[in-house]
Amino acid sequence: MMQTASAAEMRGFVHISGSNTIRPFADAVADRISKSGKIKRPWVESTSTGGGIQLFCQPDTAESPDLVNAARPMKQAEFEACNASGIKRIVELKIGYSGLVLAHAKKGPTLELTRKELYLALSGNVPDPKCGDCDTLVPNPFKTWKDINPSLPDTKIEVIAPPFGSGVRELFEETILKAGCESFPFIAAWRETQRGKYREACFTLRKDGAYIEESGDAVVGLLAKSVGSVGFVPYKQYVNNTARLSAVSIDGVAPSVESIAANRYPIARPLFVYFKADHVGKVKGLREYLDELTSDKAWGEKGYLAQLGLVPMPAGERKLYAADAKQLKVMSAPTETVAAARISRAVQQADR
Structure with a gap:
C-alpha cells in the first residue's frame, strides 16, 4: 500500500475522473484551490460515471484517479470490483442533487x-x-x-x-x-x-x-x-430559460429546489463523490479540494456551485457528509443503504 500511495504522491496533483454532469462543479472547485499558486490545479476529466468508477477501481498506480464523480450511487458489483483490486478504503461523499425538467414552450x-x-x-x-x-x-x-x-x-x-x-x-x-x-x-x-x-x-x-x-x-x-413538443432539460437550464419554457408537473409535483432536494420531484437524483482515504495527506491538494468542496461557500444554499446548477442538500445532511469526509469514514457497503441512513440521521438532527 505504501508503494502505491507514494506513486500517487509523486504525481503532485489531484486526479479526478467520472460524471459529465458533475464536471462543471469539479472544475469550479479545482479553480478555487489553485488560485494561490501553492497547489497545482487538479486534473479533471469526463469519462462518464461508469467509466470513471471503472478507472477508480483498477489497481492503484500513479495514473489512477484519487477521486471519482458519480451521478448515481456506486453499484454492488463496482464496490466488489474495487475491493478485489485492493481499493478498500473508499469514502462516500454526497454533494447535492440534480434534476431533469420536462418542459414545453410558453405558448404550448x-x-x-x-x-x-x-x-x-x-x-x-x-x-x-x-x-x-x-x-x-x-x-x-x-x-x-x-x-x-x-x-x-x-x-x-x-x-x-x-x-x-x-x-x-x-x-x-x-x-x-x-x-x-x-x-x-x-x-x-x-x-x-x-x-x-x-x-x-x-x-x-x-x-x-x-x-x-x-x-x-x-x-x-x-x-x-x-409548440406542442415537450423535452427533458437539466434543472439549471430550465431556470435559465423560464422566459421561454414552462415546466410540466409530474405526478402532481412541480420542479423546484425544494422538491428536488426533498426527493419529491420524480426526475431527481443525488450526486456523489468517492475518494481514496489512503491518498488524503499523501496526494498534494486532495485534502484542500475536499475541504473547499464541503464548505458552505461552495455547496451551500448560496454557494457558487448552486449558481452552476447544483441543488444543495439540507444543512443537516451537508454537516453529516462533511464530517464523514473530514474523518475519512470508510464505506462498508454499497451506498443506497448508507445514503438512506444518513438522510434519516440528518432529519433526526434537524428535529432536535
Missing part, C-alpha cells in the same frame, strides 16, 4: 402528466388499451396525449428525450420508464419471472418519430420552435 398547451402516461406515450409496446384485464402488449397506438387520457390536450405526442448511452438517459429510464411500466402489475411481475420480456417491455422505445433523441442546449431551441 399546459400539461400535467404522470409517469404512467409518459411510459404509455413513449414505449414501443404497451398494454392493449382495448383489453383492460389482458397481459398482452401491442405496438404503441397512441398518437396524441388525448388518446392516452381524455383530459389531456389533443396534441401530437412529440417528446425530446436523452440519447441512448448518456448518463441522463439512465436517470430517465430509472425514474420515468421503469416507474411507469411497473405501474402495470403484470409487467412488474415479469421482472422476477421473465427478465428479458420485462426489459423489452419497459425500456424499448417507439421509433415512429414520437421520441426524439437530443440533449444539451439544442433541446431548448427545438422546444421554442416546436
Whole structure:
C-alpha cells in the first residue's frame, strides 16, 4: 500500500475522473484551490460515471484517479470490483442533487402528466388499451396525449428525450420508464419471472418519430420552435430559460429546489463523490479540494456551485457528509443503504 500511495504522491496533483454532469462543479472547485499558486490545479476529466468508477477501481498506480464523480450511487458489483483490486478504503461523499425538467414552450398547451402516461406515450409496446384485464402488449397506438387520457390536450405526442448511452438517459429510464411500466402489475411481475420480456417491455422505445433523441442546449431551441413538443432539460437550464419554457408537473409535483432536494420531484437524483482515504495527506491538494468542496461557500444554499446548477442538500445532511469526509469514514457497503441512513440521521438532527 505504501508503494502505491507514494506513486500517487509523486504525481503532485489531484486526479479526478467520472460524471459529465458533475464536471462543471469539479472544475469550479479545482479553480478555487489553485488560485494561490501553492497547489497545482487538479486534473479533471469526463469519462462518464461508469467509466470513471471503472478507472477508480483498477489497481492503484500513479495514473489512477484519487477521486471519482458519480451521478448515481456506486453499484454492488463496482464496490466488489474495487475491493478485489485492493481499493478498500473508499469514502462516500454526497454533494447535492440534480434534476431533469420536462418542459414545453410558453405558448404550448399546459400539461400535467404522470409517469404512467409518459411510459404509455413513449414505449414501443404497451398494454392493449382495448383489453383492460389482458397481459398482452401491442405496438404503441397512441398518437396524441388525448388518446392516452381524455383530459389531456389533443396534441401530437412529440417528446425530446436523452440519447441512448448518456448518463441522463439512465436517470430517465430509472425514474420515468421503469416507474411507469411497473405501474402495470403484470409487467412488474415479469421482472422476477421473465427478465428479458420485462426489459423489452419497459425500456424499448417507439421509433415512429414520437421520441426524439437530443440533449444539451439544442433541446431548448427545438422546444421554442416546436409548440406542442415537450423535452427533458437539466434543472439549471430550465431556470435559465423560464422566459421561454414552462415546466410540466409530474405526478402532481412541480420542479423546484425544494422538491428536488426533498426527493419529491420524480426526475431527481443525488450526486456523489468517492475518494481514496489512503491518498488524503499523501496526494498534494486532495485534502484542500475536499475541504473547499464541503464548505458552505461552495455547496451551500448560496454557494457558487448552486449558481452552476447544483441543488444543495439540507444543512443537516451537508454537516453529516462533511464530517464523514473530514474523518475519512470508510464505506462498508454499497451506498443506497448508507445514503438512506444518513438522510434519516440528518432529519433526526434537524428535529432536535
